[in-house]
Amino acid sequence: MASQKGPDVTDPHADTAVDLSVALGRLRLPNPVMVASGTFGYAREMQGLVDLARLGCIVPKTITQEPRAGNAPARTVETTGGMLNSIGLDNDGIESFTVKLLPYLTSLGVPIVVSIAGRTID
Known part of the structure; x- marks a missing residue:
């Protein structure tokens, strides 16, 4: 029989749950775990890899006012x-x-x- 080493701090109903919430201005996040814009797509791409509901915040890929094709290849270099x-x-x-x-x-x-990215300094 396996013994439990401590409380499950992820259970919000546990008496010993740790409050990991953080404030970003007026926005209150349930925890400080945020995904970075550009590395996580629009989240749907990651739904099979990450429990999205457990994230503190999602920052989807940057958008612009008008559609943008991006740069021509090669876009990356090791x-x-x-x-x-x-x-x-x-x-x-x-x-x-x-x-x-x-x-x-x-x-x-x-x-x-x-x-959101702008196109000009103005």
């Missing part, structure tokens, strides 16, 4: 210290994001922080 990329913010634009992707993201019940 280096001794890692990898460099110049994807160019390839995305379908804010209207497509709002209609096609945002409903899925909001259905997850996890806070969403949207990364």
Whole structure:
């Protein structure tokens, strides 16, 4: 018979649960675990690998006002210290994001922080 070494801190109903919530301005996250914009796509791509409902926040891939094709290949290069990329913010634009992707993201019940890129300094 296996013995339990301690309380399950992931159980919000446990008497000994740890409060991992954090505040980002007016936004309160259930925990500080956030996925980075650009590395996690729009979250749907990762749903079989990560329990999205346990994340503190999802920051989907950066969007722009208008659709953007991104940079021509080669977009990535391997280096001794890692990898460099110049994807160019390839995305379908804010209207497509709002209609096609945002409903899925909001259905997850996890806070969403949207990364929006501008085109000019003004």
